[in-house]
Amino acid sequence: MSSTTSPFPPIADYAFLSNCHTGALVAPDGSVDWLCLPAFDSPSAFGDLLDRGAGSFRFGPYGINVPTARTYVPGTNVMTTTWHTPRGWLLVHDALTMGPRRGPDTITPHTRPPADDDADHMLVRTVECLEGALEIELVCEPAFDYGRTPATWTIVGDDDHAADATGAGQTFRLSTDMLIGIEGGTARARHVLSKGDKAFCAVSWAEGLASPADAADAQARIDATIQFWRSWLARARIPDHPLRHPLERSALTIKGLTYMPTGATVAALTTSLPEAPGGERNWDYRYTWIRDTTFTLQALHYLNLDWEADEFMQFVADLEPNADGGLQIMYGIDGRRDLTESTRDDLGGYEGARPVRVGNGAFDQRQNDVFGAVLDSLLLHTTRSKHLPRRLWPLVQSQAAGATAAWREPDQGIWEARGKPQHYVSSKLMGWVALDRAAKLASIRDDDELAGRWRTTADEIRADILEHGVSDRGVLRQHYDTDALDASTLLAALFGFLPGTDERMRNTVDAIDSELTENGFVLRYRTDETDDGLSGKEGTFLICSYWLVSALAVVGEMDRATSLMERLLRISSPLGLYAEEFEVDRARHLGNFPQAFSHLALIEAAGRIILSDFRAELSL
CATH class of the missing domain: 1.50.10.10 (Glycosyltransferase)
Incomplete structure (x- = not known):
């Protein structure tokens, strides 16, 4: 099957995110097509990489699938995607977030001495409208155990801003400042952003399913992750050379x-x-x-x-x-x-x-x-x-x-x-x-x-x-x-x-x-x-x-x-x-x-x- 007609993105077009416990692959269209929870070798919750029905999580502009630019924040494993639509410009940040250690890790217990920073056990995604006014969408359709088990969703609270997905003995929480609607095994949200507006969504498998409180908290977690990677890289000896x-x-x-x-x-x-x-x-x-x-x-x-x-x-x-x-x-x-x-x-x-x-x-x-x-x-x-x-x-x-x-x-x-x-x-x-x-x-x-x-x-x-x-x-x-x-x-x-x-x-x-x-x-x-x-x-x-x-x-x-x-x-x-x-x-x-x-x-x-x-x- 040629790559021009394949529903699968070329392997090299995926972005790699990591929190040093697990990793995610993000397709150019903004879909997380691979994420195993809570560790690298756990069963996948998003597995579209291996079957187009095995779970995905998209966050980006509605009706536009080809981004203008994708790059890492320099010196990090944090991803930025710039979108140009007929109605404006968007900037999306994606990160498996890291932050100061807050106590023992009960999700993936450590056998090595704990470091100052550790995984938050969440995938955080933020969006900012740079110009114009345009509609963004969130489509979260997990399928647990390598696609075998569709999610059962439960709305959390009474404001429709969080929902728990459960299947095959696993649960994660989807949280966002957008209004969530459940359609079968899929959680969806849409929202119109104008210039300067920001929004976020996050998937959390942390203890107590802790999640960002709001867009500012989500951005702070991404900023902390950027700081983690840059501080880590600063310890490495990288010669001043074209390589x-x-x-x-x-x-x-x-x-x-x-x-x-x-x-x-x-x-x-x-x-x-x-x-x-x-x-x-x-x-x-x-x-x-x-x-x-x-x-x-x-x-x-x-x-x-x-x-x-x-x-x-x-x-x-x-x-x-x-x-x-x-x-x-x-x-x-x-x-x-x-x-x-x-x-x-x-x-x-x-x-x-x-x-x-x-x-x-x-x-x-x-x-x-x-x-x-x-x-x-x-x-x-x-x-x-x-x-x-x-x-x-x-x-x-x-x-x-x-x-x-x-x-x-x-x-x-x-x-x-x-x-x-x-x-x-x-x-x-x-x-x-x-x-x-x-x-x-x-x-x-x-x-x-x-x-x-x-x-x-x-x-x-x-x-x-x-x-x-x-x-x-x-x-x-x-x-x-x-x-x-x-x-x-x-x-x-x-x-x-x-x-x-x-x-x-x-x-x-x-x-x-x-x-x-x-x-x-x-x-x-x-x-x-x-x-x-x-x-x-x-x-x-x-x-x-x-x-x-x-x-x-x-x-x-x-x-x-x-x-x-x-x-x-x-x-x-x-x-x-x-x-x-x-x-x-x-x-x-x-x-x-x-x-x-x-x-x-x-x-x-x-x-x-x-x-x-x-x-x-x-x-x-």
């Missing part, structure tokens, strides 16, 4: 995908946005992937966001390991282990892409790269903080033991292929990372015996990869039984497995650049060469393209790195966001959105380019 703005937007997006109660980070806000249009490559990404830890820590430390880095490391330390001491490849944002996958066959899917999945069946896959991700994270954090907490040393030992026991075994690889296990080079590479970092951590603790033992194993893994994982033309393979290329071998450059001057590293970077790209954008692998257990073609992977930027920088190809970086920045969404993939033929984003991995890789690639540019300036 400053994409770095800021990526930092705000990563923070927005962080679950404040535990310190976990979700891979993306959504589930089941398709990697292949209309296909079956649809996954639930509202969980924490342990492999992301090292990329998250790198990004947070690069940006000087050490508090967030420590929160995330403490979340990892709290996780319950498997029987062998290793960690699962992913966990729930509350640390739960069981992410059993089910399908919601009553939902039509985004542009007909089915099935819609809740949970992720890959949670119990064998993926040997997990050990390296954890130990690289621990070394990064220890080096930065100059301290290895006592509670983390057992994690070092268990992960090193796990990597030692597992590195010779085949697995599903970094891409969670649902075909048969293979000896993936990237998994072996992360096994080397695990033992290399473990040896360095042991040295920090002056445990020379352990450091020597782990260093010997790291050298053994390295020798095995260089013997079996390099093709006859001197290029790193996808796995030991193929000469197929895989973008994950670029990690050899990023993790220092081979120096940038090594011919095999240069050969690998050049081969991927010339043979594993579409119009210059990088594929994970060729689906016709890889048994991933699925049918259909997928788009180019944005993280892989950013890895190529970083790898080009490592091998000294700065002009090529900068050129690719510029191309990647040009295909960002209108609001500077990235999904997981980019479909080159139709120049559109695919996959779950916004995607943390894409933004994390952008931060690393930008950091390498900025460092090179600053060094070049110093040498002049």
